[in-house]
Every structure is written in C-alpha cells, then in structure tokens.
Amino acid sequence: MKRAIAAALAAASLTAAASAGAAVTRDDFLVRNTASLVSLCSVQPQDPMAVQALHFCHGYVAGVADQYQAMGAPRPGEPPPYCLPEPRPSRSQAVEMFLAWAKANPAEAKAEAVDSLFRFARATWPCKR
Incomplete structure (x- = not known):
C-alpha cells in the first residue's frame, strides 16, 4: 500500500513538473x-533561472550520453548499451x-x-543483435 501511494505521489510530482512547468529551484540543480x-x-521561459536550467539540462544529458557511449559493450561480442539512429537526433530532440x-514512466521520478x-x-x- 505504501509503495502504491509513493508511486502515485511520484507520478503526480513528475507530471506536475513536466506539464505545469513548475518553477525551478536551486535544489533541482543538485539533480x-x-x-x-x-x-x-522542462523549465518555462519566464522562470528566473530558465537559461541556467536549460543549459544545465543539456550539459547533464550530454555528459551522461558521452559517458554511457564511452562505456561501450560490457563484453566482447555484445552490442553497445544503445545505438543512436542515423541521422542522430539533436540534443534538443x-x-x-x-x-x-x-512522463510515460512516472515511477522514474524518484530514481537517480x-x-x-x-x-x-x-x-x-x-x-540490433
């Protein structure tokens, strides 16, 4: 029961942040x-920290992507962790x-x-294998 309530609260907070454009807090930058x-x-343009938040977001995502791609295949003969399509999506995409x-996976809200x-x-x- 507690897990169901926690999942519902996490889903609500993720959905609210994504759709309502909740104001960014300094704590958000701790990710x-x-x-x-x-x-x-998902920062809104009128947010006082919009520029910083969006730049931080893009830098964080790019850094994680670079690190993850650099990890490569865990064992010889196995495919890499993911394979970007050609043409590759832009960072914004x-x-x-x-x-x-x-948004489609609200249980992720509390995950790292x-x-x-x-x-x-x-x-x-x-x-593809």
Missing part, C-alpha cells in the same frame, strides 16, 4: 532524482524525447537521473 532533471529540462519518456537516462536510451535506441 537528486529524475524529477529534478525533468524540472530543469533527445531532451524532448526523454521528457516524453519520463543518470539511471533513468540510461533506461531511456536503452528503451529508445536499442541495438
């Missing part, structure tokens, strides 16, 4: 969970795709943002 990253990446994925980005990339761009 303690996926909801914080969603808040930064990838962020929008992540936001849509996060880096883990959610990994799950997003694997689900969105699986490699």
Whole structure:
C-alpha cells in the first residue's frame, strides 16, 4: 500500500513538473532524482533561472550520453548499451524525447537521473543483435 501511494505521489510530482512547468529551484540543480532533471529540462521561459536550467539540462544529458557511449559493450561480442539512429537526433530532440519518456514512466521520478537516462536510451535506441 505504501509503495502504491509513493508511486502515485511520484507520478503526480513528475507530471506536475513536466506539464505545469513548475518553477525551478536551486535544489533541482543538485539533480537528486529524475524529477529534478525533468524540472530543469522542462523549465518555462519566464522562470528566473530558465537559461541556467536549460543549459544545465543539456550539459547533464550530454555528459551522461558521452559517458554511457564511452562505456561501450560490457563484453566482447555484445552490442553497445544503445545505438543512436542515423541521422542522430539533436540534443534538443533527445531532451524532448526523454521528457516524453519520463512522463510515460512516472515511477522514474524518484530514481537517480543518470539511471533513468540510461533506461531511456536503452528503451529508445536499442541495438540490433
């Protein structure tokens, strides 16, 4: 029961941040969970920290993507963790795709943002075996 309530609250907070454009807080920049990253990446232009939030979002996503790609295949002969399509999506397109994925997966709200980005990339761009 407690898990169901926690999941519902997490879903509500993620959905509220993504759709209502909740104001970014300084705490969001600590990226303690996926909801914080969603808040930064879905910042509204009128937010006083909009420029900083959007730049931070793009830098965070790009850094995680670079690190994840650099990891490569875990064992020889296995495919890489994910395979970007050609042409590759722009960073802005990838962020929008992540936001849509996060909205469709509200249980991710309390997960570590880096883990959610990994799950997003694997689900969105699986490699053919």
